[in-house]
Amino acid sequence: MRIEYLDEVDSTNTYIRRYLEEGEDVIVCARRQTGGRGTKGRSFCSKEGGVYLSALTFYPDLPVSRAFRIMTHSAVAVCCTAKAFGADAQIKWPNDVFAAGRKLSGTLIENILSGDKVRCSVVGIGFNVNNDVSALGGIAVSLSELVGTVKTDDVRDELISNLLREDDFAEYLSFVRFLGKEITVVEGEKSFPAIARAISEDGRLIADTAAGRRTLSAAEISVRF
Ligand code: BTN
Secondary structure, rough: EEEEEEEEOOOHHHHHHHHHHOOEEEEEEEEOOOOOOOHHOOOOOOOOEEEEEEEEEOOOEEEEHHHHHHHHHHHHHHHHHHOOOOOOOOEEEOOOEEEEEEEEEEEEEEEEEEEEEEEEEEEEEEEEEOOOOOOOOOOOOOOOHOOOOOOOOHHHHHHHHHHHOOOHHHHHHOOOHHHHOOOOOOOOEEEEEEEOOOOEOOOOEEEEEEEEEEEEEEOOOOOEO
């Protein structure tokens, strides 16, 4: 596996696209990003001290219907990394990772499709380790706040080794702690309470609402825990 280490880049997700035509898996890490990108077109604050990396992975035969596998794999890798350093992380469906009620890590996944197959994916992970997240108004937490002194490079290396190992859906579910609990579903302008019941292997959340059982897709709604 080729791994590239950069001091500074605009966005590892953007940078890694130069390898799309090479057909080989690669990981790019940066100490800081000047134009870090988050989900929904947001920017992602990427000051020195965090782990910022993107993994480009090619798939010989991955149907689009099984693309949720890419999300579960990265979320498990982040949770196992946090656990290795003594933090109790959990997955906020579909793939954010929280600890102590605050966001420890975010992931931006960009899939490149070929027909009904995923040709390759860029999985970009921003993991708060020693970076100052206080400007984010208490919604984020860093690993060092949770467990004390920890070296950013050690966390990066642990994360890479977890990304390179196999896992399964059961492991993903083991880090999901909100099933059976009340959640708030936000759908456009409306929000309503529901009880989270299950997550299907294709990534949908099954929840009981006042209007009956609903199957929710992360592309259409967001959920507050
Ligand atoms: C989010 O929570 O909105 C997703 C944040 C994803 C950030 C990571 S940092 C490494 C990679 N490069 C980027 O520009 N974004 C992702």
